[in-house]
Amino acid sequence: MSNQAENLAALVPAAKAELVVEKRPIPTPGPDEVLVRNHFIGLNPLDWKRQLSGMFISSYPAILGTDSSGIVESVGSNVTKFKPGDRVLGGADGMISQKPENASYQTYTIFRATSTSKLPSNISLEQAATLTTATITSYLMLFHVLGLPKPELKTPPPNATVLIWGGASTVGNLAIQFAKAAGLNVYAIASKKNHEYLRSLGAKLLFDYHSDTVVEDAVAAAEREGKPIAYVADTITSVATLGSVQDILSKSTATVKNVAHTAPWPEDFKKLDGINADMVHGEEVWYKPDMIELGSKVFNEDLPKWLESGVIVPPPYRVVEGGVGKIQDALKVLQAGVSNQKVVVGV
Numbered sequence: 001m002s003n004q005a006e007n008l009a010a011l012v013p014a015a016k017a018e019l020v021v022e023k024r025p026i027p028t029p030g031p032d033e034v035l036v037r038n039h040f041i042g043l044n045p046l047d048w049k050r051q052l053s054g055m056f057i058s059s060y061p062a063i064l065g066t067d068s069s070g071i072v073e074s075v076g077s078n079v080t081k082f083k084p085g086d087r088v089l090g091g092a093d094g095m096i097s098q099k100p101e102n103a104s105y106q107t108y109t110i111f112r113a114t115s116t117s118k119l120p121s122n123i124s125l126e127q128a129a130t131l132t133t134a135t136i137t138s139y140l141m142l143f144h145v146l147g148l149p150k151p152e153l154k155t156p157p158p159n160a161t162v163l164i165w166g167g168a169s170t171v172g173n174l175a176i177q178f179a180k181a182a183g184l185n186v187y188a189i190a191s192k193k194n195h196e197y198l199r200s201l202g203a204k205l206l207f208d209y210h211s212d213t214v215v216e217d218a219v220a221a222a223e224r225e226g227k228p229i230a231y232v233a234d235t236i237t238s239v240a241t242l243g244s245v246q247d248i249l250s251k252s253t254a255t256v257k258n259v260a261h262t263a264p265w266p267e268d269f270k271k272l273d274g275i276n277a278d279m280v281h282g283e284e285v286w287y288k289p290d291m292i293e294l295g296s297k298v299f300n301e302d303l304p305k306w307l308e309s310g311v312i313v314p315p316p317y318r319v320v321e322g323g324v325g326k327i328q329d330a331l332k333v334l335q336a337g338v339s340n341q342k343v344v345v346g347v
């Protein structure tokens with residue numbers, strides 16, 4: 001890591017182009033913002049999808065990336081919850097605000113204070129970079145889209161099973177833990193090699209999506225327990241996964257049949273009667289007033305406590321060292337497909 005105060009950014013210079021590194025000014029935070037010197041950048045599938053498709057990019061050059069962890073450099077005039085020197089993670093809103101300084105693929109990033117979390121001492125900066133997007137997405141899937149009772153309400157959980165399809169994705173890792181914390185009966189779908197780990201996070205029963213009987217096996221197990229599958233968080237969201245998910249809910253005797261998905265419902269793909277399905281929109285915490293408030297509660301208040309108490313543990317990860325110049329290679333690793341592993345880049 002360089003000690004020089006310079007801001008190196010990995011820019012997308014033009015539509016679909018590979019990232020190039022350029023020096024940019026170190027930005028100044030606005031009144032409700034925090035400037036962070038990044039130490040680790042967390043990569044998300046959305047980043048390479050934006051690079052290749054141009055979605056959420058209004059002009060070039062553009063800077064990608066939402067997640068990173070580091071040290072607070074300075075804070076805006078209204079910010080009271082953070083101070084220079086704090087160890088934090090953040091979620092940068094550049095895909096919505098279109099401000100290049102609000103993106104994580106650079107040395108210094110501006111975050112809204114409402115999307116920043118102070119890190120407890122048991123969490124390293126490396127671990128922290130894995131968390132932002134996966135935390136808010138999984139939280140919203142369960143407690144906003146699926147309408148399950150939040151853990152802190154301590155309400156008795158419904159007599160039903162929640163199924164996390166794609167438990168070994170980073171969103172799935174967090175979803176299993178939140179569902180467990182809410183007292184739910186949790187099943188997860190993942191490759192067999194990840195079952196033991198996901199069981200340690202709180203999944204009671206696991207099923208392999210490579211099995212021809214995955215649908216029947218999951219339904220039968222839940223019916224035997226007297227807790228039919230009523231809620232599904234499909235973290236993968238393809239015609240194949242949604243097809244299996246709808247099959248499961250059609251065979252389930254549950255009266256409620258709710259699905260949260262992470263990508264748009266595929267065009268021309270039939271939504272079956274009796275199934276309520278909605279997409280999660282993690283980015284809403286940057287522009288919808290009620291969601292900004294919810295995001296602020298999660299990031300400013302809850303996440304530090306969950307991490308300190310071990311209610312939430314960060315997903316497994318691999319670190320790619322070498323700074324922002326290594327992000328393009330690391331993105332290709334992510335795009336090629338990872339298994340139960342977040343990719344973070346050290347800067």
Ligand SMILES: NC(=O)c1ccc[n+]([C@@H]2O[C@H](COP(=O)([O-])OP(=O)(O)OC[C@H]3O[C@@H](n4cnc5c(N)ncnc54)[C@H](OP(=O)(O)O)[C@@H]3O)[C@@H](O)[C@H]2O)c1
Binds near residue numbers: 165
């Ligand atoms: N809408 C939003 O707000 C939002 C926010 C965040 C992410 N997302 C989207 O959510 C998706 C997940 O993101 P992520 O970062 O968590 O992904 P990720 O960690 O890169 O996901 C990799 C995992 O996907 C699993 N997988 C692949 N195909 C599967 C299948 N057919 N069935 C079950 N599991 C399968 C693999 O499991 P095994 O190793 O066990 O095979 C692998 O561990 C991405 O498409 C992302 O763009 C949307």
